[in-house]
Amino acid sequence: MKIIHLSHTDLDGYGCQYVSKFFLSKRYEMSFYNSNYGKEIEEKFDMILAEIDSSNEKTMIIISDLNLAPAQCDSFAAAIRERSGVKLVLLDHHITGEVCERENAWYYLDDSRCATKICYDFFSGIFGGNERLSALVDTINAVDIWLDDDPRFELGKVCMGAISSAKEINKVMFNTEGMNYIFYMIERFGDFCGVANGHIALDDALHSIKKDFFRKGSDDTLSNLVSRYMVGLLSEAKDEMSVEYRGHKGLVSTNIGDVSVxxxxxxxxxSEYDFFINVTSKKTLSFRGNGKVDVSKMAAELVGGGGHANASGGFFAGFRDGYDYAEIRAQIENLIKERTGE
Structure with a gap:
């Protein structure tokens, strides 16, 4: 049996997945997806269905910290009915899902606890509790439902900020590695639960915690450690991320941080690559070169941009952001073909 867990993109959403991983990963194969509200939920659910259809395994879908619109509930329920061996459960705390809960037996709603605590109470009721995890869950609960008189509230604030700023690994390109990074951060948060002035201690330690994750060998600045890690991932996946421009080979990334480095x-x-392109959700393109192709001329030809021979930029007005890397790369490839005629 496979477990597929779709959750929100904040501390509470990732906390739900950390809890499910804690209780289930030794028993079942697991996949993780994340979404904000609205149409993105539907797109991620379609990706989940595609994974189910390709594996043909019995599957439990968990949705957490996301309230669905009635039309989404109807659509998701119909998709599940069409597939044998697939079950769905939703664990949430947003009161706006009240209508859906009344009409769907798989929709569980409790607005008195955050979604992470709902997940913990659900799974610990089956498998038994864990003291360290329970303390971490209570910390997340304190900040997510804003219990500002709770002694764990200030620590929760630091945890929340740390997760919202953990942008070093883009999950569209590297979802598994991005989830491992988030889970590592949450695991380390547990070290500060119950510690006097734990919120201050965690705030002081965050830089070192990030370095601990990205350090593979000798120490360096965080920027260089992240670059080394990301270059490793990009190098492993480069065959699926390559494009051609006028006889030159390049790589396309999306929403990558610190693109210059x-x-x-x-x-x-x-050395077989001549240029590097990064496209962002804001439709901007960053071009980097190594002297083999003038990326200022490349930027000018493709999007009317410009800059320097090895560092340029531009605006890709027709770009459509998404959650499937292959579709993002295809848009850059099509842009090159359209503008060069090759």
Missing amino acids: IGNDFLMAN
């Missing part, structure tokens, strides 16, 4: 480091580590 990572782009240049990738080109230094992969």
Whole structure:
């Protein structure tokens, strides 16, 4: 049996997945997806259905910290009915899901607890509790439902901020690695639960915690450690991330942080590549080169941009952001074909 867990993109949402992983990962194969509200939920659910259809395994879908609209509930329920061996459960605390809860037996709602605590109470009731995890869950609960008189509230605030700023690994390109990073951060948060002035201690330790995750070998600055880690991931996946421009080979990334460092480091580590393009949700393109192609001319031809021979930028007005990397890369590939005629 497979477990697929779709959750929100904040501390509470990831906390739900940390809890399910804690209780279930040794028993079942697991996949994790994350979404904000609205149409993105539908797109992620379609990705989940595609995974189910490709594996043909018995599957439990868990949705947490996301309230669905009635039309989404109807659509999801119909999709489940069409597939044998697939079950769905939703664990949430947003009162706006009240109508859906009344009409769907698989929809569980309790607005007195955060979704992470709902998940913990659900799974610990089956498998037994864990003291360390319970303390962490109570910390998340204190900040998520804003119990500002709770002694764990200030620590929860630091945890919440740390997760919202953990952007070093783009999950569209590297979902598994991105989830491992988030889970590592949450695991380390547990070290500060019950500690005097734990919120201050965690705030002081966050830089070192991040370095601990990205350090593979010798120490360095956080920026260089992240770049080394990301260049490793990009290098492993480069065959699926490549594009051609006028006889030159390049790589396409999306919403990658510190593109100047990572782009240049990738080109230094992969001499067969001549340029590096990063496209963002804001439709901006960053071009980096290594002297083999003038990326200022490339940016000018493709999007009317420009800059320097090895570092340029532009605006891709027709770009459509999404959650499938292959579709993002295809848009850059099509842009190159349209503008060069090749």
